[in-house]
Amino acid sequence: MPHLYVEYSNNLTGLNEQGLLEKLNAVVCGHATVADEADVKARIAALQQFRIGTNPAQRGFVHVQLRLLAGRTPEVKKELSDAIAAVLRAEVPQPAGVMVQLSAEIADMDKASYYKDRL
Known part of the structure; x- marks a missing residue:
């Protein structure tokens, strides 16, 4: 915990996956409610098959989901989402x-x- 998932449409050519993960991890690890930077696990996936709406226009997306152990306030969640x-x-x-x-x-x-262990 926390787990950071990034999904994006593969038509976003030029997206620097490693750079994006580094910056997202820095934001999450730097938040006061994250005690240990080694707890943040991030991954990214380019989606080959996707559809946005019904219009055939060129469209793309990036969606980030940050999963945290329950208990953080709505204000903390908003801070993380904004960052x-x-x-x-x-x-x-x-x-x-x-x-x-x-x-x-x-x-x-x-x-x-939730189960977590370190080997």
């Missing part, structure tokens, strides 16, 4: 003729059923 959104706005390219949607979601994980 993630700022990284997306700065780092996501907008290819010519493509309308790009950015979204971020902070989701709770159930403490009672």
